[in-house]
Amino acid sequence: MNKPVSKVREAKLELYRKQGKIHARAVDGRFNRLRWALVWLTQIVFYGACWLSWESNGSSRQAILFDIAHEKLYLFGLVLWPQDALLLALVLILAATGLFLVTALAGRLFCGFLCPQTVYTAIFTWIEAKVEGDHLARLKLDRSPWGASKLLRKSFKHALWAIIALWTAIAFVGYFTPIRELLPSLLALQTGPWEAFWLIFYASFTYVQAGLAREAVCQHMCPYSRFQGVMFDPTTANVAYDRRRGEPRRTRGQGAGGDCIDCGICVEVCPTGIDIRDGLQYQCINCGLCIDACDQVMGRIGAPRGLIRFASEHELAGAPAPQGLGGRPRVAVYGALLLVFSALGVGYLAERSLLLVDVLRDRGALSRETAEGRIENAYTLKLMNLDDAPRQYRVAVSGLPGLEIVGSEQFTVAAATIRPVSLTVSAPGGVLPSGIRPIVFEVVAAHDPATRVREPSSFALP
Template sequence: MASAASRVQEARIELYRRKGKIHARETRGRWNSLRWAMVWLTQIVFYGGCWLSWERGGQVQQAVLFDIAGRKFHLFGLTLWPQDALLLAIMLIVAAAALFLATALAGRVFCGFACPQTVYTAIFAWVEARVEGDHLARAKLDAAPLSVRKAALRATKHGVWALIAGWTAISFVGYFTPIRELLPALAGLQLGPWEGFWLLFYGSFTYVQAGLAREAVCQHMCPYSRFQGVMVDRHTRNASYDAARGEPRRAGRRDGACVDCGICVQVCPTGIDIRDGLQYQCINCGLCADACDTVMAKLGAPAGLVRFASEAELAGERVAAGLRPRVWVYGALAVAFTVAGLWLLVERPLLRVDVLRDRGTLLRETQDGQVENGYTLNVANLLEAPRRLAVAVEGLGGAQIVGERVFRAGAGSVTPLRVTVAMPAGGGLSGVQALRFVVTDEGDGATRVVEPSTFILP
């Protein structure tokens, strides 16, 4: 039997799937239940989210829609515009800080329970087990020569995988093109090039990543597995083997608690042996802990030979998992940016005005002794309801709007308003003069935007 040290060495020199295809054994237990609860939760949210509706501007529309062409993100009653890019950046920072916090506390726990790669791999592996049988049957089928039965099983498995990948792609694209328009377009083969490309790309991506590449993505492609090492320390709770209790392991004898049954290795989706210590391939899914608890229960021994534990805990040190500076720093960052994001969200202006002077003609002199300047006011009404807007000028004596002064701005739209300002010539002023445009919502009377500009006199 190879020593632990030699096994660690073997693990270190493995570069890419030296062991061949992994046929993980299915197991039961609390971590497996939690994992499946996360699969259900994430997939109900993902597959169901694009079907939810929300009343917006008097119309019932898709509740969650990333409208790239319209440059708007709709999240239920909230509409985010390109002007809200800072808010999106803050959301990403909060997500990153929360991920760092989870990693500092429990290692790659996100990988094991919530990462889309893990979730879809679990779904695809479940289908495989239902079609081809348990881990032994699958290994036998792999080794068997091609036969009608093998071809039928493989075709069934790949067919179901393709259906899941296809529906996943439709749901994904349905967050960018309203799904109730996407499905009829797909049925009538009238997809636009953008939708067609992303359906094919995301469907193939899901199929290859979850069906074929599987744990290789976690081991060799995921950058997070490489840099998560800087976020963990000896107080981080990872799936761990209690070597002090388990060793010396011996099949058939009970020197240590580990009976060397190897079931913890058989259930591991990444094909590693938890008894070799902390390894970057481990996604902290806890299945080895479930498997070992089952073995211990059959032997009448206490559970927890493999469990979520920190290095410090296993070394018998006092556990201070929550009192480390990195936990406080990541937690404080997440809270601070959440508060900043909420403040920005509440305070963000829902009426924005951008004043552009007419480039072609700087000024016009009329026959009745007036000087006129032309402007375009790009009014962004970020409210999901139409507004009546009154436009006025101030700050330059004698200047006033000529013609129409009240405009309608559609719900959630950017409306260009053509405005002419006039003032009498020869009033003692010349050249470039400052003035301000005032845009007021006639509906509430309180929403008011003041935007500086200039007026040019001869």
């Protein structure tokens, strides 16, 4: 006796859930096309940006470089120093707040379209499909006994995965070691120990995460999937099944019922192997592939699209949409935080001084008296030129009558470097009472008098 249709369907779907690796069925549609557009965009940026050069002071350097050895971050014409950690912290806070805002508006959009895990899994799965065939061929191959053909196909797939993983690691390390130096050193097998470690680590990481672990990362490892729920509210649009429209499901031969014909294709295309008809689940990455699949099914049966769609709890319950931001407190709070942190970032950049000065008094000899009877103190000034061009600075000192600098007062500092300069300051002797007196050094940039730093110090009088 034949099994009831729904039992056959359930048994088929179990193939996608319980056979170890999930082999999702390919589907075309607007969300799949958007996903691939973003795969291309992110990968062109990631693999390409490390090759961009930036002309600075007649020489060329890598446009984006995290120069850890010299504690600098080059971003085109901007050079950031450890002193700019606040700006980096603001950028991270902005990124997190932006993610919260997007999540409150439309659920896990980042996961479905921009997360590196999703992007690389899509690339690795595409390679797998090209080598091993469609989802059914892959399921069959996985269950078939090992032989020459299976070994060949699997080896070829893993070799391609390894090449992509290695190239990804080279691009990644190329943001920390100039890629035009890294590649020749790699080809000559003369890579430094740190570069070699990170190349092996990142290549292995990409290979394991995107090739072997895949959806398990979203299901079991990613912490974001666990706490995303706290950012949702009833107005958050998530990929959802319209139960009121779909139920009761129609099975083959049944004319009456809801719009869902229980074909199970929405489950077969799901990269995390879930059934969206069971409601919102933490494994759902909002990729929209089940929407593409179901829209095609609806087209075939002559029903309107959107049985599965981006919809909020409110909308699915038929409740009126909340008016204004008052009805969406989370969106209002995240939006306000985003504006505040953006303003802080812009304000920081606008106020950021491209000159920093440190004054160290020579502790070895507090003071000395010259043949002319003047008192001299020695200092070391650390002039930090944070700019991407060489700059000339004039140093002045004030705070005591007759105070002057002995020798040169002008110093040139190369682009994005720190120059320590030794300086002698002299004051008339026998005029001022003995003791430690406060003085002030003022350093002014020759090209822009607004770039100036006043740094307090002290002068010892015997």
